[in-house]
Amino acid sequence: xxxxxxxxxxxxxxxxxxxxxxxxxxxxxxxxxxxxxxxxxxxxxxxxxxxxxxxxxxxxxxxxxxxxxxxxx
Numbered sequence: 001x002x003x004x005x006x007x008x009x010x011x012x013x014x015x016x017x018x019x020x021x022x023x024x025x026x027x028x029x030x031x032x033x034x035x036x037x038x039x040x041x042x043x044x045x046x047x048x049x050x051x052x053x054x055x056x057x058x059x060x061x062x063x064x065x066x067x068x069x070x071x072x073x
Contacts, residue, residue, distance in 0.1 A: 008055045019059070020049045 006019050048066070051057040
């Protein structure tokens with residue numbers, strides 16, 4: 001079975017919410033104030049993905065910015 005595209009142009013807002021929620025709950029815990037995934041107690045991680053959910057930035061752009069240390073909060 002082929003994986004469906006997660007690009008904004010190929011998804012609805014509801015699908016993007018589901019994509020983010022599934023990705024963030026992979027460990028079975030909530031992300032809020034978690035130290036896993038290098039969040040370092042960073043709080044509301046799903047808020048970081050709000051631009052993707054709202055169709056403003058691709059998830060790959062947000063992930064690259066986070067890994068590159070260009071997170072502005």
